[in-house]
Amino acid sequence: MYHILEKTIQSAFREKVRSTFGSDADITLEQPRQTSFGEVALPIAFQLARALKQNPKKIAADLVEAVGPIPGVAAMEIAGNGYINIRFDRGAYGAALLNSVAAEAVDSDEKIIVEHTNINPNKAAHIGHLRNAVLGDTFVRMLRAVGNKVEVQNYIDNTGVQVADVVVGFHFLEHKTPAEVAALIAENRFDYLCWDLYARTSQYYKDNPEALKWRAETLHSIEAGHGALSELGHLVANAIVKAHLATMLRLGIEYDVLPRESEILHLKFWASAFELLKERKAIYFEEEGKNKGCWVMPASAFRGSDEANEDSKVIVRSNGTVTYVGKDIAYQLWKFGLLGKDFYYEPHTTYADGHQVWASTAVPQAGPTPKFGGGATVYNVIDVRQSYLQDVVVAGLNALGYNHQADQSIHFSYEMVALSKRCCADLGIPLTPEDMEKPYVEVSGRKGLGVKADDLMDQLIDTALREVASRHAEDTPEQQRAIATEIAMGALRYFLLKFTRTTVIAFDFQEALSFEGETGPYIQYATVRARNILRKLTERGEAIPDFGAELNAEAMAAQLGDEDAWQILLAASKAEAAVERAIASGEPAHVARYAFQLAQSFNNFYHQFPILIEPDRNRKVFLLWMTSFFARQLERTLAILGIAAPAYM
């Protein structure tokens, strides 16, 4: 509702600014410094003052005169040196909220692809991976909430160095056969086992550099697709992908399709992309210099036109192997439906809600399978350290002449999750003097340095469970655990979302395990309270009023004359505006912050207005409507954040 009125005001002014002053300046809306100034402020007169060489105050007055009455607006006043302050018609506003039945949903046929998670399938997921997945998943929920068609992809690099290294560990260090590894997979926490083995193998390379030949041998075997090493590679990657899906499902994160690198290889995606790149002269064969014998992309393609830097990017090495970027260009082309090729798909996993995840396969399937890829816009959720490579991929699209798709290929970047020094101390990680100088310590899978996702979730659940058990001792352990899990996961998702994407999260247990203040549970608690009021009402034998019948614009106006009630309702009605703003800025943190403010508003309301014992019938009906409106807004916003609203707390 709020953003609809915003747009009405905006367009009314835009039109008059154009017709009266011949300017098509942007109409920016602000929130007045003081709530007593009104609901919306326009500084447009200042923007026009310079060009028109007129007093802003006069411009503002002329403009207000020209615009005339706007539906939904009660008053416009000139304030300060030329601010236009706008007051809403409270009765009309309240009545509109009362009648709004999940408006809009600007349906679009265009598909948006969001790729996230993309964890190397060679070890357990850690907190850095969680940030990726939670950011990606929340952004997907935001896009879907406003009516977009979204496809969620989780790319699986099942033929890469990292998988090879774990295979090296099993085969050369542990002397395990595929059958033995299969047996290990059947046991518990294979992903944890690999976590340690990967670190051990990495250390072994360090001490015995000649062992790197094992890695090369393994990579060749995996690429060729036969032999014990290849078999081990598939066993490891498939088992770890399963573990990752299970880990992410704990946080309510689901995928639509898992495109795998093995199929990119077998279906010769790269060969098609290579031909395209050569044909369109996006890359060239280097005849001399250090990159002699390589196919390279000229630096000018991705570094602006600065001639200063001569460093071109190698796409195909002189030994004929393609770099990671090369494969990524092929994959990106496929995402836009530009490759002229497609995967085959087979069912991978079915979630409890019936939702099916598909995985790519090189084998044609008998029955009908869905189509994936061919998006109009592609978001790649990848951490900021990959910026350079992402630029090269986009440059590849541009060099091929796909400028529009290049613009629609968005690196949804975010800063890493590091470990605070206190966190390292908690984990018993010894810090070098070098580390002590730094503000935080970088997570390293290679060193086995990090907080495992499942460990963290378990710890959060334990902490929440102690609290739930002390508050609801009468409940069964299963019930307590279910509630504690919802609270723990809510806390974790909120913790990862409240920071903007450019902020490095220095992970700290004390902060992450907190359930008070600006946290997920704070918002959940407000939601539980709102619903409790309505539940208590029916428990007392009273019916929830028919708000549509008992309230109208007049009644709303009377009740909303109360300044506090009005401000609280106004805040509660801005959910859609907050989501739109967050999508425009690509910042899920804005939704998270709004959810917190919404909960604060509700708590404010809760403490200020006793509802069930309110003697005045009209007022009580109004307060109950406010309560149900809050409950709905909180539930919606939590759903967008992927946070559950527990039955009780």
Add this chain to the structure above:
RNA sequence: GGGCACGUAGCUCAGUUGGAUAGAGCGUCCGCCUCCUAAGCGGAAGGUCGGCAGUUCGAAUCUGCCCGUGCCCA
């Protein structure tokens, strides 16, 4: 050496794209459970928005130069 970020209260962070008196949580101090759940609420203290210059009606926000930190590319 080049590129990209960041620097705001004791700590951790927001700041709606240049607007009116810079906000929140944590921590500290004081207060509130006879009342819909205290995972809550109210109040207090706490700031040279890294520094200097510039752009203009107006700068935490834009530009330049410094200082400091992180990441990436050679």
